Amino acid sequence: MEHVEPGTVRAWARHLDIEPASVDPDALRSELTAGTIPGVLAAAACSRGAVAVDGERLTYPELRDRAVRAAGVLARAGVERGTRVVISAPSSMRFVVGYLAALHAGATVVLANPAYTSHELEALIARSQATLLLVDGSATTTAVGTLDLAELDDPGLDPHPGAALDSDDVALLAYTSGTTGTPKGVPLTHGALLASIRGAMRSWRWSADDTLVHALPLFHQHGLSGLHASLVAGSSLTVLARFDTHELISTAEHERATIVFAVPSIHQRLADLDAPELRPLRRLRLITSGSAPLSPAVADQLYAKAGLRPLERYGLTESGLDVSNEYGEPMTGTVGTPLPGVEVDLRTPDGDATDEGEIVLRGPQIFGGYLDDPDATAAAFWPGGWFRTGDVGRWDDGRLVITGRLKELIITGGMNVAPREVELVVEACAGVAEAVVAGVPSQRWGEEVAAWVVSEPGHEIAADSVIEHCRSRLAPYKCPKRVVVVESLPRNAMGKVVRSALVAP
Incomplete structure (x- = not known):
């Protein structure tokens, strides 16, 4: 095991609420990676927890029984250890059963957005070399054998004994978003x-x-x-197949929720409500935010109205969850400190340590390399097993602040501008609900800063006022030269802005 810096061990100890001397890095990482998801499901079947999706509820013994029987159907369809199975379906109990059944039978699951066109779905199947597609009745393709998730429901099926798996078997084959190039298998x-x-x-x-x-x-x-966490703890989970602000609040109240997972676009919708409407959320002990940067203004609104300050955390497809604010003391504007088992460093383009630079990670949840792509894998790691995230950050009193992406960095007149720094200033302008900043071609500067802004309800935003606001808070080269007012920002399923879809002014 590589040497772990004392500061990192202290961060782990704070997260674990123990003394640093009690942290054994090797033992900790072994504990974190032990077992398999089917093994976790088997252990959860001895608990009192349950999972509910869109009103259908199963206790964990019932869920495991359905999953191991459904695995028999998959086995008869040729699924065994290492088989790749695509699941294309919206959130439902059948999705949960199909996912756990596939893992129980030894498969590697490939998740597909059910909104994919036939062309996109067939491209994913070809790319992943999957041999079976599980659908909810809507997706169709001739590229591979298909099973409807409804076919896994027969209670008379014999239980499948389960494939012989260990923690090194691949459970998920994920794909990078592909917004900046061809998606890579993870x-x-x-x-x-x-x-x-x-x-x-x-x-x-x-x-x-x-x-x-x-x-x-x-x-x-x-x-x-959220499913993985609930199975690990034997705790209960309720999933809404579609987001509706009031339904989320009423469900949290009815289920006596203690934790809510959310993304910034959900927090924005909640913050738009009046304080009395948010009162049921006051019993939560934790509400998280991830998948995209959270506006400090939105966080402050939620805190003022509901007494909740979202706990921001940071992770990527390739690395899972890596950094988090500490429980009980989330701070706006930072994603916190390294989670137990994770090491974080900042590097220059040459790989040297720095106070502000590319975020690199090392730990047991980091993937081993891209699927069938040795060149991309070699480019993704620094010596010593450090994964290059492509994100740029800096330390602020020991906490990590995300300042942008390397590929999103704006170079204007030879000066580097981190989009997130400008976005935070723009979002603080009166009448601005949210904003995104990017570089656009400029004959004079090579690139110049542009901002796309969404106004708050009832407000009209003048581009000149936004620019003037920025000039009072930022160096001239960082200020937007152009401001575009739009009705909404283009986002993916998790609320992350798709910069490639922005229309240049």
Whole structure:
């Protein structure tokens, strides 16, 4: 095991609420990666927890029984250890059963957005070399054998004994978003997925007494991690197949939720409500935010109206959850400190340590390399096993602040501008609800800063006022030269802005 810096061990100890001398890095990482998801499901079947999706509820013994019987259907369809199975379906109990059944039978699951066109779905099947597609009755393709999730429901099926798996078997084959190029395959082992959620759970003091509610899609790792966490703890989970502000609040109240997972776009919708409407959320002990940067103004609004300050955390497809604010003291504007088992460093383009630069990570939840792409894998790691995230950050009193992406960095007149720094200033301008900043071509500067802004209800925004506001707070080269007022920002399923879809002024 590589040497772990004392400062990192102290950060882990704060998350774990123990003394640094009690932290054994090797033992900790072994504990985080131990086992498989089917093994976790088997252990959860001895608990009092349950999972509910869109009104259908199963106790964990019932869920495991359905999953191991459904695995028999998959086995008869040719699924065995290492088989790749695509699941294309919206969130439902059948999705949960199909996912767990596929893992029980030994498969590697490939998650597909059910909104994909036939062309996109067939491209994913070809790219992943999957041999079976599980659908909810809507997706069709001739590219591969297909099973409807309804065919896994027969209670008379014999239980499948389960494939002989260990923590190094690949559970998920995820794909990068592809917004800046061809999506790359990211194999994630059972051990990596468990290490990712276990580190966060220990930091967030998760127990069997907790109840999680969220409205995030299960075909995305953020939403699926809620299922993993609930199984690990034997706690209860309720998933809403579609997000509706009032339904999320009423469900959290009805289920006596203690935890809610959310993304910034959900926090924005909640913050738009009046304080009395948010009162049921005051009993939450934790509400998280991830998948995209959270506006400090939105965080402050939620705190003022509901007494809730979202706990921001940071992670990527390739690395799971890596950094989090400490439980009980989330700070706006930072994603916190390294989670247990994770090391974080900042590097220059040459790989030297620096106070502000590219964020690199090392830990048991980091993937081992891109699927069938040795060149991309070699480019993604520095010597010593440090994964290059492509994100840029700086330390602020020992806490990590994300300042942008390397590929999003704006170079104007030879000066570097981090978009997130400008976005925070623009979002603080009166009447601005949200904003995104990017570089656009400029004959004079090479690139110049542009801002796309969404106004708050009832406000009209003048581009000149936004620019003047920025000039009072930023160096001239960082200020937007152009401001575009739009009705909404283009976002993906998890609320992250798709910069490639922005229309240049």
